[in-house]
Amino acid sequence: MTEQKSIVQAFVKLGSFITEFVEKQDHPEIDGLTDFSEVLQKAQHQNGWFTVENIIIALKNWGKLLTKTHLEQWLKKYPFNSNLAPKTIGIVMAGNIPLVGFHDFLCVLLSGNQVLVKLSSNDTVLLPFLTNYLIEQEPLLADRIQFTEEKFENFGAVIATGSNNTSRYFEYYFGKYPSIIRKNRNSVAVLTGHESEAELEALGEDIFRYYGLGCRNVSKIYVPKNYDFDKLFNSVYGFKDIIHQHKYANNYDYNKAVYLMSNMKILDNGFLILKEGESLSSPIASLFYEYYEDVPSLIEKLQEYEAEIQCVVSKGFMKSEIAFGQTQNPSLDDYADGIDTMDFLLSLK
Incomplete structure (x- = not known):
């Protein structure tokens, strides 16, 4: 099994774990899901906007996407080169909605690179918990994932999400590196x-x-x-x-x-x-x-x-429209700001 397939399989297992938890959240003790339930409570306590209901909605959406079929269908259009040495990609995550930076995290790891994550102070418990589960499924990821509260060091590119104000800070510090810097939308x-x-x-x-x-x-x-x-x-x-x-x-x-x-x-x-x-x-x-x-x-x-x-x-207004009720259900290839994150990562020299 290739390295990428092993990582895909780990994410598929994570998707199954998430889906099982969502389905059995009222009885987490049945399958040893108590720890996950406690993490949701911690996340809600840390950030009053992160109600358990909203976290469950975010998890449910990811559980649907992290399947073998969806992941392979998404990845097959990209020209992966397994001979390239992994690069360290810094991700500055926002904290406005639960797991808002998970897609960037997924892209970096499936592109064969290493991820250096700076979490938002509003969302510090969900992703580390899911990361620990991922590493249990695929131990090689232990050397590919790092969280930091300090300034980024020894990195090759950056993906930073914030406001129009923070984007100026990002551009000042990361301007000389390949980067995706997202502003208010x-x-x-x-x-x-x-x-x-x-x-x-x-x-x-x-x-x-x-x-x-x-x-x-x-x-x-x-x-x-x-x-x-x-x-x-x-x-x-x-x-x-x-x-x-x-x-x-x-x-x-x-x-x-x-x-x-x-x-x-x-x-x-x-x-x-x-x-x-x-x-x-x-x-x-x-x-x-x-x-x-x-x-x-x-x-x-x-x-x-x-x-x-x-x-x-809208309905019948323009080609790129989204149907009513579907804005919070993006597909894997529905990239923020219309910038193909995977293509960006694979184009790094």
């Missing part, structure tokens, strides 16, 4: 007014999952003139319990107060604030909207914002 939805209740309900998943903290969360909608917002509010009513999460509720109360004191016109249903605005990025518990006159003009506008948009959710 947001996702939008284009509505026509003819969406079904089921489609709008699915859009609620794109808006509210992970409390809207991910770049794949819809933070703005484009609607035609005279759009009926009541239809949208009624369709997403099933997400009303999100207001019981105290961090989300604090943001909702604060942003609503700011808008009202500033005499801004808002629409409000008790757990989501709608406000007209041109910005692609809306605060937590808020969703911006903007009217459009015609489809061609809107497509042209979105193309101008291409470097700031992660996903466009």
